[in-house]
Amino acid sequence: MKEFAAFGPDFPFSYDDWLTHPVGLGRIPDARQGASVAVIGAGAAGVVAGHELMKLGLRPVVYESGQFGGRLRSEIFEGTEDVVAELGGMRFPVSSRAFYHYVDRVGCKSMPFPNPLSDAAGSTVIDLEGETLFARSIDDLPNLYREVAHAYDAALEEGARFSDLQAAVRSRDPKRVKGLWDPLVSEWDERTFYDFVTSSEAFRKLSFRHREVFGQVGFGTGGWDSDFPNSMLEILRVNLCRLDDEQRYIEGGAETVLQKLWRLRVECAFWGRSSLSELNGGATRGRVTKITRDASGKVAVTDRWGHTDLYEAVLVTCQTHLLTTSIETDEALFDQKLWMALDRTRYMQAAKTFVMVDRPFWNDIDPETGHPMISMTLTDRITRGTYLFDNGPDRPAVICLSYSWMTDALKVLPLDAETRVELALSALSHIYPGVDIASHIRGNPICVSWEADENFLGAFKGALPGHYRYNHRMYGHFMQDHLPTEQRGIFLAGDGISWTPAWVEGAVQTALNAVWGILHHFGGETDPQNPGPGDLYPEIGPVSLD
Structure with a gap:
């Protein structure tokens, strides 16, 4: 039996099978090869889609408003080469088979994530209402x-x-x-x-x-x-x-998957052997400020420096709220029902606080308790979740002092990095009263509040009751044959478009949906031996509630 995969359930399509089939994802007509496609956003969805479109013989032109990698953002601690703080996605389930296709493709390695009560964590401390419990497995609780x-x-x-x-x-x-x-x-x-x-x-x-x-x-x-x-x-x-x-x-940081995929040279239709980086001159374009329909019928994309290019197809992978806040978007590009879905998307808040420490000192054994000095910690205090990352006995280690969401994330939103660290250390001192964590800290802390980033306005979608219809409209938008001409050629992807927000697999799967949509838009087709998501969507697509 195949490895367990995130297969549906709304659209049960085997993306990993489609990706690995020897006949490939499809073919663009010779007359259309070499055409440019705008890809807005250099996160997981944008880079994956760009890579596959390039292989088909199109020329993805990638725009990025902020930092390459999107919410697969790995920030390196100063003075080191590969000691990182994972500000966005940091734990990737093995069921994310489409994502791991690219992890394997670029040669990145992964290690078990130190989740609570897991073997990788070693030990877990649960601290609720002042009661502190130590456990290595649930049987100890x-x-x-x-x-x-x-x-x-x-x-x-x-x-x-x-x-x-x-x-x-x-x-x-x-x-x-x-x-x-x-x-x-x-x-x-x-x-x-x-x-x-x-x-x-x-x-x-x-x-x-x-x-x-x-x-x-x-x-x-x-x-x-x-x-x-x-x-x-x-x-x-x-x-x-x-x-x-x-x-x-991911060892070395999740962002390395995208960085390596950006530079990966592969055999492509039309281009021969090339990479996304090469086709983009080694750098992404800047922030997109305007998307509209040109008189010629093509989609005009304008960057922050006033440069406008025309495209027959555009893929938008940024958070949907940016289409009404920082990007001047022609309303006629989307149906008003789809605009309702895009605007009603609700994003959750998330905050992380990281410090680098001299070594994984938590492996030292407390002589009084016989337990490690500190453990992976879950608490009702302001830190909520504390995670420990061991890079080896003779190397600096990393502590995610706090990973919190929603109200807990908003509590620290206006605070600077050092204040956040002080609050976290104060909370942890009640759980580990004899441990001087601060004495091990090296360099400056690294923090993030995704809702404060103008390029995101939130960490990830959190669908509210009644939002299924909205998600259905966004997810199924890559199927465009039924749309009026003025709404065709602009596509959506990203974890917020998927049914599984906050998980990179959703970003990858919707990127592959968009690849099929763009392939179809240019008059291309898949091989009958390897039908794509759009080929099977009418048969096994999401159920309609209307």
Whole structure:
């Protein structure tokens, strides 16, 4: 059986099979090869789409408003070459098969991510309401924690036939997946994650304390309470595709995957052997300030320096809110119902605070407790999640002192980096009163608040109840044969367009949808032996609620 993949459930298409088939993704007619396509955004979606469009024989012209890499941003600590703070995506589930296709393609290596209660973490400390617990596995925790874990498993079975659904996903049976999933869409679209939990028979038998612990600590990647207001469909997808299981991090930083893919020379139609970097003269264009339709029918893209180029196709991978805030976008390019979806997209806040330390001192054993000096930590204090990254015994190590979302992220939004570190150290001093973390810190801290970045205005989409129709409009926009001529030729991609926001696999899969859409737009076609997402979309596409 193939490796488990994030296969659907809304659109159960095998992207990794499409990518690896020996006949390739398709063919552009000879007369159209060499044509330029604008790609707005040099994050995962933009770079992946650009790479594949280049191989087909088109010329992707990449625009970037800020820093290359988008939300796969790896910032190197000063004075080092490869000690990084992962400001965006930092943990990548092995079910992200399309993403790992490119990780393997460029030769990047990955390691198990030190999530709570995982072997990679070694040990975990849970600190709630002043009570501090040390554990190496869930069996070391009080029975209440096992009751919470079992209750959530039971709730998934009760409310979603979870084991049957996951078996269908594992076997990559699209008809079976849709037969089980599609009825859940109408049943759960307008209900929150919290409603799913509290209305389940399993949790109704338990106390409020159990639900509180589930929200504060959760299992797998940590607490779930920041997602409680979200549509339950969004959470079901995460669980079903095992996006919160078996996660890994990229050695040297996730951004290196995109940097290497940008420079990777491959055999291309029309171009011969080339790379995205070479086709772009070694650098991206600047920030896009205007997108409109030219009198000739082509799409005009203007950068911050006033330079305008015309394109038959444009791929937009930036956060959708930028189309109404920082990019002057011709309203006629999108249907008003799609504009409603783009504008109603709700982005969640996220903040991280990193420090570099002299060595992985947490591996030292406290002689009084027999435990490591500090551990991966989940707490209700301001830090929420603290993660430890060991680069080897004789090398500087990294501590993510705090990773928080929503209200907890907003608490530190106006604060500078040093103040954030001081607050985090103060909180951790109550959990580890005898450990002087500050004495190990080297260099300057690195912090991020994605909602404060003008190029993002938020970390990632968090769909609210009732947002399925909006997501459906955005996701399916690459299918353009039914659109009026004035709305064709502009495509959308990115994790915010996907059904799985905050996960790079969603960015990669929607980028590949857009590749098929652009291929089709230029009169190209896929090989019958290897149909693409647009070929199968009418048959196994997302269910409509209208």
